[in-house]
Amino acid sequence: MATATVAPVLGALENQPRSGPVTGWPSILRLQLRLDRIKSLVWIASVVALVVVSAISVSELYPDEASVQGYARLVSDNAAVVVQAGPGYGLQTDPSTGAVLMNELSLWTIVLVGLMSILLVTRHTRSEEETERAELLRSTPVGRHAAGLATMVNALLVNVVAAGAVILGTIASGFGAVGSIAFGLALCTSGLLFAAISLVAAQVAATGRAATGIGLAVLAVSFLLRAIGDVTGSFLTWLSPIGIGQGVRAFADERWWTPVLSLGLAAGVTWLAAVLAARRDFGAGMIPERAGRPAATRWMQGPFALALRLQRGALLGWFCGIVFFAAFYGALASEAEEMLADNPDLEQFFALSAGSSITDAFLASAVLILALLLAGYGISGVLRLSGEENNGRVEALLATPTTRTRWASSHLLVTAIGCVGVAAAGGLAVGIGAAVTTGDSSLVAEMLWALLAYVPAVGVLAGVAFVLWAWVPRLAILGWVGLVWSAVVGLLAQLLDLPDWVVSLSPLDHVPSLPAEGFEATGLVTMAAATVLLVAAGLVGFTRRDLGSS
Amino acid sequence: MSTSSAITVAGLHKSFGSTVALDGLDLEVRAGEVHGFLGPNGSGKSVTIRILLGLLRADSGQLEVLGGDPWSDAVELHRRIAYVPGEVNLWRNLSGGEVIDLLGRMRGGVDPVRRAELIERLDLDPSKKSRTYSKGNRQKVALVAALASPSDLLLLDEPTAGLDPLMEAEFQDLVTEAVGEGRTVLLSSHILAEVEKLCDRVTIIRKGRTVESGSLGELRHMTRTSVRVETERPVHGLQDAPGVYDFASRATESSFEVDGEQLGEVLGRIAEFGIVALTSQPPTLESLFLRHYGADGGGPPVQERPA
Numbered sequence: 066m067a068t069a070t071v072a073p074v075l076g077a078l079e080n081q082p083r084s085g086p087v088t089g090w091p092s093i094l095r096l097q098l099r100l101d102r103i104k105s106l107v108w109i110a111s112v113v114a115l116v117v118v119s120a121i122s123v124s125e126l127y128p129d130e131a132s133v134q135g136y137a138r139l140v141s142d143n144a145a146v147v148v149q150a151g152p153g154y155g156l157q158t159d160p161s162t163g164a165v166l167m168n169e170l171s172l173w174t175i176v177l178v179g180l181m182s183i184l185l186v187t188r189h190t191r192s193e194e195e196t197e198r199a200e201l202l203r204s205t206p207v208g209r210h211a212a213g214l215a216t217m218v219n220a221l222l223v224n225v226v227a228a229g230a231v232i233l234g235t236i237a238s239g240f241g242a243v244g245s246i247a248f249g250l251a252l253c254t255s256g257l258l259f260a261a262i263s264l265v266a267a268q269v270a271a272t273g274r275a276a277t278g279i280g281l282a283v284l285a286v287s288f289l290l291r292a293i294g295d296v297t298g299s300f301l302t303w304l305s306p307i308g309i310g311q312g313v314r315a316f317a318d319e320r321w322w323t324p325v326l327s328l329g330l331a332a333g334v335t336w337l338a339a340v341l342a343a344r345r346d347f348g349a350g351m352i353p354e355r356a357g358r359p360a361a362t363r364w365m366q367g368p369f370a371l372a373l374r375l376q377r378g379a380l381l382g383w384f385c386g387i388v389f390f391a392a393f394y395g396a397l398a399s400e401a402e403e404m405l406a407d408n409p410d411l412e413q414f415f416a417l418s419a420g421s422s423i424t425d426a427f428l429a430s431a432v433l434i435l436a437l438l439l440a441g442y443g444i445s446g447v448l449r450l451s452g453e454e455n456n457g458r459v460e461a462l463l464a465t466p467t468t469r470t471r472w473a474s475s476h477l478l479v480t481a482i483g484c485v486g487v488a489a490a491g492g493l494a495v496g497i498g499a500a501v502t503t504g505d506s507s508l509v510a511e512m513l514w515a516l517l518a519y520v521p522a523v524g525v526l527a528g529v530a531f532v533l534w535a536w537v538p539r540l541a542i543l544g545w546v547g548l549v550w551s552a553v554v555g556l557l558a559q560l561l562d563l564p565d566w567v568v569s570l571s572p573l574d575h576v577p578s579l580p581a582e583g584f585e586a587t588g589l590v591t592m593a594a595a596t597v598l599l600v601a602a603g604l605v606g607f608t609r610r611d612l613g614s615s
Numbered sequence: 616m617s618t619s620s621a622i623t624v625a626g627l628h629k630s631f632g633s634t635v636a637l638d639g640l641d642l643e644v645r646a647g648e649v650h651g652f653l654g655p656n657g658s659g660k661s662v663t664i665r666i667l668l669g670l671l672r673a674d675s676g677q678l679e680v681l682g683g684d685p686w687s688d689a690v691e692l693h694r695r696i697a698y699v700p701g702e703v704n705l706w707r708n709l710s711g712g713e714v715i716d717l718l719g720r721m722r723g724g725v726d727p728v729r730r731a732e733l734i735e736r737l738d739l740d741p742s743k744k745s746r747t748y749s750k751g752n753r754q755k756v757a758l759v760a761a762l763a764s765p766s767d768l769l770l771l772d773e774p775t776a777g778l779d780p781l782m783e784a785e786f787q788d789l790v791t792e793a794v795g796e797g798r799t800v801l802l803s804s805h806i807l808a809e810v811e812k813l814c815d816r817v818t819i820i821r822k823g824r825t826v827e828s829g830s831l832g833e834l835r836h837m838t839r840t841s842v843r844v845e846t847e848r849p850v851h852g853l854q855d856a857p858g859v860y861d862f863a864s865r866a867t868e869s870s871f872e873v874d875g876e877q878l879g880e881v882l883g884r885i886a887e888f889g890i891v892a893l894t895s896q897p898p899t900l901e902s903l904f905l906r907h908y909g910a911d912g913g914g915p916p917v918q919e920r921p922a
Contacts, residue, residue: 272707356710356742356743356744357708357710357711357712357713357742357743357744358710358713358742359710359712359741359742360713360716360741361712361713361715361720365716365717365720366720367717367721368721370717371717374706374709375706456704457702457704458704458705458706460665460668460670460698460700461698461700461703461704461718461757462718462721463668463669463670463689463693464668464696464697464698464700464770465693465721466694466721466723467690467693467721468689609672610672611670612670612671
């Protein structure tokens with residue numbers, strides 16, 4: 066009797082199509098594309114818009130050989146530019162409009178594509194595994210590696226589409242086809258490499274937040290390695306995925322093997338991720354879970370303590386990241402002087418502009434980048450409120466005698482204290498790095514104030530995110546637009562030839578860029594006041610609306 | 616409004632965009648009772664409870680909780696209310712013990728003896744990180760947090776959906792004790808045995824509207840008793856008798872359902888055929904709910920038989 070009922074079932078299994086570790090990946094890919102249809106389009110459109118607008122602007126600003134050579138003279142051997150652009154391939158040997166475009170744009174486009182790929186991969190792997198729905202999906206006939214493969218194919222598709230559109234866009238803007246294709250290939254393969262790195266992070270880390278953190282840390286280290294490598298002319302550039310991407314030398318005697326190198330590395334790193342994935346449990350990281358405290362500590366008394374506890378990990382991550390970044394930037398300051406000595410034109414340029422030196426200009430640009438990172442921390446800290454609300458965790462808190470104002474303020478306060486602390490530590494780190502290498506100890510205090518001066522502006526950006534969430538929680542994610550806008554204005558305003566009123570929409574633009582400019586208090590006071598108003602407006606909105614839930 | 620009411624709700628409306636969640640809901644919970652709050656999935660139970668907590672704002676309707684307005688007096692009321700959400704989401708890297716202490720302190724303090732007793736009785740390991748808890752264990756954390764600090768009103772939104780039968784029994788004891796101490800409980804649940812055992816009165820809602828409210832005895836009266844009977848002679852002539860449904864007979868055995876009001880009369884008629892054996896089952900809550908949950912719920916009580 067038993068054999069009679071079991072046998073047909075076994076027979077049915079044998080007749081099934083053969084299944085392996087990636088069975089079912091096309092269905093998962095279709096699901097991912099459906100879930101991402103708007104997100105991915107926005108990312109691709111942003112990358113293409115950045116490239117095309119820059120391309121049009123560059124061809125207007127540098128139409129002939131004379132203007133290109135003028136640009137090359139000001140930029141070559143200028144560490145302040147090299148750190149934020151790259152080695153300037155072709156600018157000295159064979160200056161062309163294409164080389165100018167690459168110098169202005171290639172670094173930031175690769176960073177953007179890298180960011181896109183990192184967020185895409187963590188979203189569909191580690192963060193997804195934290196949800197119950199992933200188990201539901203995993204219980205259907207899909208293989209262990211199906212989700213990973215689908216995610217990588219998704220990343221490949223998105224990067225290929227973005228790169229293809231970039232190639233067409235640059236050609237349409239009047240640039241040569243060969244250089245455009247080289248740039249597109251570099252973008253696509255660099256994006257894939259970051260996707261693969263992120264896939265490894267997703268196997269190692271226990272949470273989506275941690276996996277994203279690892280991915281972003283790798284992106285930041287890549288940025289730094291190539292910055293140091295480009296300024297000092299050392300091999301460090303080649304340890305950075307971004308450095309390898311830029312190494313294609315688009316529009317300047319292309320080296321076609323660099324995209325191949327990126328692609329090979331991406332394949333190797335993906336293979337590593339697959340090996341790791343086969344060794345871990347579903348939903349778990351490589352690092353085992355520790356037991357917690359059976360009871361709360363004495364200081365765990367209310368919403369502020371909870372907010373601090375919840376933001377502790379993120380704060381520590383941003384703190385270490387920014388301090389590390391700042392120290393390296395500071396240490397590069399002395400290189401700025403040395404490079405300058407090789408470029409008489411530029412030396413003359415800085416000699417003419419009174420009260421400012423190449424070191425000051427370099428440090429001011431370093432502080433701007435640190436301020437943008439600081440704003441990233443500020444906005445993510447404020448949006449923690451949105452996460453707590455969406456996950457339904459806040460209901461239990463607000464069902465106790467805790468006012469909404471007190472709960473929201475606790476996260477704002479933790480973020481504010483975090484911003485000031487990180488700004489102070491970052492400023493000191495740049496200052497100490499610069500003081501040690503240049504021997505000018507006054508830089509320590511100067512850089513401390515330079516970064517602290519950005520705190521009110523960061524407050525405005527975080528305040529806008531807060532108001533958006535407080536009034537229309539669905540739109541909270543748009544809080545990041547302020548940061549993106551400030552980054553575009555801060556890093557590309559001259560390239561894009563933006564009108565003054567557009568530039569002035571960025572709060573960071575109203576901060577005096579110390580030490581290159583003099584100190585000016587009006588802007589800071591205005592922005593501090595604006596921050597207070599935004600917080601007040603947000604609190605009013607939040608106490609009036611319905612609470613969202615899971 | 617009556618002072619003996621813990622919760623009074625009349626004509627409550629709430630819409631999310633074009634979706635109507637509550638459409639004139641009424642609810643009265645008397646002080647000191649366990650009130651069952653029932654209705655099919657998506658009928659508006661959780662929305663009502665969130666409004667009672669001031670997490671959502673009612674569009675219109677009369678609303679009073681412990682003599683206050685849940686929206687404007689939220690904080691004051693929350694000192695006297697404990698809540699167990701239907702879907703318990705905890706901070707993933709806090710242990711259960713930390714969550715219990717945190718919520719308890721925010722509510723005005725935890726009694727350590729009571730806390731230890733509850734953890735013991737519900738068999739909870741408080742040192743595990745929240746992300747490693749199962750659904751049932753997350754629910755235990757919320758239950759301990761709610762019961763460990765003093766409160767006058769317990770709002771329990773399907774609190775036992777993930778508990779095993781042993782813990783379910785423990786939960787019922789805890790609720791009985793809470794009421795014994797003079798607390799009021801609003802219990803939303805789908806577990807009918809639990810409702811039957813614990814609740815003094817129930818309110819059944821459907822599509823955001825109250826369809827039935829009263830004590831279990833009152834509700835039972837409006838429903839049918841099922842009867843199986845063995846007689847000396849085959850029963851006939853009952854098929855079309857008023858108040859009799861689903862009559863079936865095989866030789867001398869018959870079974871049917873009968874409205875509460877007609878029970879006496881029908882049994883009198885059967886006696887004429889000589890009763891050998893008779894079993895009757897009181898109306899189950901299940902049959903009561905099925906009728907209200909079904910497509911025509913809310914219609915006249917005994918017009919049709921649920922599937």
